[in-house]
Amino acid sequence: MTDMKDMQTGGAPEPQKPDTTEHIPVTPAATPATPAPTAAQPAAAQPTAPVPHHAPAPSPTGTAPIPPTPTAQTYSMPHQNTYQSTTGGPTAPVVNPQHVHTHEKKRGGTGKTFWLGFAGAAVACAVGLGCFGIWQANVGNAPSTDSQTPTISQNKSGSTAITQKAETLPEEVAQKCLPSVVAIDVYTADTSGMGMFGAATGSGELIASSLGSGVVLTEDGYIVTNNHVIDGADAVTVTVEGNQYDADIVGTDPSSDLAVLKARDASGLTPMDIGDSDNLIIGEWVMSIGSPFGLEQSVATGIVSATSRSQIMPASTDQYGNATGETSVYANMIQTDAAINPGNSGGALVNSEGALIGINTLITSYSGNYSGVGFAIPVNYAVNIAQQIMDGKTPTHAQLGVSLSTVTPQIAQRYGLTTDSGAYIAAVSPDSGAAAAGLEAGDIVTKFDDRDVTSADDLMLDVRGKNPGDTVVLQVNRNGETSDVEVTLGSDEASQQAAQR
Numbered sequence: 001m002t003d004m005k006d007m008q009t010g011g012a013p014e015p016q017k018p019d020t021t022e023h024i025p026v027t028p029a030a031t032p033a034t035p036a037p038t039a040a041q042p043a044a045a046q047p048t049a050p051v052p053h054h055a056p057a058p059s060p061t062g063t064a065p066i067p068p069t070p071t072a073q074t075y076s077m078p079h080q081n082t083y084q085s086t087t088g089g090p091t092a093p094v095v096n097p098q099h100v101h102t103h104e105k106k107r108g109g110t111g112k113t114f115w116l117g118f119a120g121a122a123v124a125c126a127v128g129l130g131c132f133g134i135w136q137a138n139v140g141n142a143p144s145t146d147s148q149t150p151t152i153s154q155n156k157s158g159s160t161a162i163t164q165k166a167e168t169l170p171e172e173v174a175q176k177c178l179p180s181v182v183a184i185d186v187y188t189a190d191t192s193g194m195g196m197f198g199a200a201t202g203s204g205e206l207i208a209s210s211l212g213s214g215v216v217l218t219e220d221g222y223i224v225t226n227n228h229v230i231d232g233a234d235a236v237t238v239t240v241e242g243n244q245y246d247a248d249i250v251g252t253d254p255s256s257d258l259a260v261l262k263a264r265d266a267s268g269l270t271p272m273d274i275g276d277s278d279n280l281i282i283g284e285w286v287m288s289i290g291s292p293f294g295l296e297q298s299v300a301t302g303i304v305s306a307t308s309r310s311q312i313m314p315a316s317t318d319q320y321g322n323a324t325g326e327t328s329v330y331a332n333m334i335q336t337d338a339a340i341n342p343g344n345s346g347g348a349l350v351n352s353e354g355a356l357i358g359i360n361t362l363i364t365s366y367s368g369n370y371s372g373v374g375f376a377i378p379v380n381y382a383v384n385i386a387q388q389i390m391d392g393k394t395p396t397h398a399q400l401g402v403s404l405s406t407v408t409p410q411i412a413q414r415y416g417l418t419t420d421s422g423a424y425i426a427a428v429s430p431d432s433g434a435a436a437a438g439l440e441a442g443d444i445v446t447k448f449d450d451r452d453v454t455s456a457d458d459l460m461l462d463v464r465g466k467n468p469g470d471t472v473v474l475q476v477n478r479n480g481e482t483s484d485v486e487v488t489l490g491s492d493e494a495s496q497q498a499a500q501r
Helices: 097-102 109-140 169-180 379-390 409-415 433-437 456-464 493-500
Strands: 151-154 160-163 181-189 206-216 222-225 235-240 243-253 258-263 285-290 298-313 328-336 348-351 356-363 374-378 402-407 422-428 444-448 471-478 481-488
Touching: 169 181, 169 206, 169 285, 169 298, 169 348, 181 222, 206 235, 206 285, 206 356, 222 379, 235 258, 243 379, 258 379, 285 356, 298 456, 328 356, 328 456, 356 379, 374 379, 402 409, 402 456, 422 433, 422 456, 433 481, 444 456
Parallel strands: none
Antiparallel strands: 151 160, 181 206, 181 235, 206 222, 222 258, 235 243, 243 258, 285 298, 285 348, 298 328, 328 374, 348 356, 356 374, 402 422, 422 444, 444 471, 471 481
């Protein structure tokens, strides 16, 4: 999975094993622009080289194709349109009375009666054919009234207008939601120069460094986006319905990859309706909205492909192996096939009612662009974090209060453990929910609320998907005996504040 920060260069680091502790330091995370294959992708899979559009398909044998034996060709006449006369139908035959009289018989009334009857029939045919032609021209060629065909109507100004059907669902949703999605431009100071002892120098001029999207939460300009969109910014501008505002960074939560901006002097903006991400249905219709590749106000439609997709993105490291960012924990994400590309990050994923259900964040791709697998942070989680930031609080997350490592068959055999998978508790923090529930170092957690736990990552993601104060049930293996333990989750507020300080 790759975050969608645009206009970045450089290779993506290989995925690393997450921190073995549940506590995660909070520092901004650098975002790679070129995605590396995730653990879920086959290791041997390689990106397919693009085939030029103009390149012909190669011959299977590598030799020139043998021309086919000439055979008789069958030709068909080109399609001919049938046009109706605009002056009437077929021309009626002309009856010459003199001609009739010339052929009248002189003898008896029978012949004369015959020819008079013949002339009358001819006149009747002529009148009938003429009437048919008039009807054909005026009625038979009238425009179709089929409801599936647009009706062309003439207005008073003389120009032609097309009367269309009622709006479709995508049109209605786009019209409702587009005013609530913003384009974000990020600027950083120019430090391209190099001074003495390797110190960075430069003009200090602000230059465009990345871009993304955001969603309006309040009329006075609070906007939620991804942390990786504005990470390292020296200045930020947002564009809302064609109006550009300078924006301040109100606060960030790097471990959740969320941030809140405030557009200066903004008023009368259109907040987006907030939906419910806890009751999504696989296959339901969705629309992604944002600024892919800087193309503002772009929409794409798709469906909910899956829910409860979780991922841990390791912190970036420098050339010496030191962490330069924060590990991001993405729990219970929404998977969608609605197009998400660089620049869509922080944008909206909405449902058929035009309500926000997710913040577009990640994709899985060999190329770094849309490949049909994108992910959004559920809105219920995102709005909770955003509200804490807007209230001036340090964002907090659920915490078990333990240090963890992953149990594998090799580790189990080496240390004589009684189970070959799970999350091994290496230490328990005092005054934590785990300590209050009686968990001990050496316990192995194998289930979380009836879901299998096969690694430390599994348990970390399960805990992050809850809220502080929630009660969960853990299945714990202690010295070969299994029991269920009820734990009330705590908060990581203290560790978050310490990390910020």
